[in-house]
Amino acid sequence: MEKQIPVREAQKNYFADFNLYTHMAHYVGKVLHIRPNDILDTWGVPELIVAYGEYVNEMADEQFKQWKAQNSPHKGPPPPPPRYIVRFIGVKELEDGQS
Numbered sequence: 001m002e003k004q005i006p007v008r009e010a011q012k013n014y015f016a017d018f019n020l021y022t023h024m025a026h027y028v029g030k031v032l033h034i035r036p037n038d039i040l041d042t043w044g045v046p047e048l049i050v051a052y053g054e055y056v057n058e059m060a061d062e063q064f065k066q067w068k069a070q071n072s073p074h075k076g077p078p079p080p081p082p083r084y085i086v087r088f089i090g091v092k093e094l095e096d097g098q099s
Contacts, residue, residue, distance in 0.1 A: 021048065022036065027052060027056070060085045064082070
């Protein structure tokens with residue numbers, strides 16, 4: 001009789017382990033119509049982070065504008081979505097924060 005493998009152990013073998021960078025590459029790849037593996041193989045990490053931040057912020061800003069433009073007939077206004085998901089910090093802000 002064959003030995004049964006626990007489900008958790010089988011999942012480690014059969015399912016991809018998505019980390020933060022693969023998630024970012026998948027999202028940027030969907031936006032740019034590029035394979036995520038091509039992004040992970042050829043792009044640098046800073047380039048991936050900036051591209052992800054820009055595209056996610058564009059999407060969040062569009063959702064915020066749609067929320068702002070709606071005329072809701074409900075009794076209370078729905079809570080606003082976040083304006084930006086990723087906050088970019090300039091060099092000046094970094095210098096001010098470290099002193």
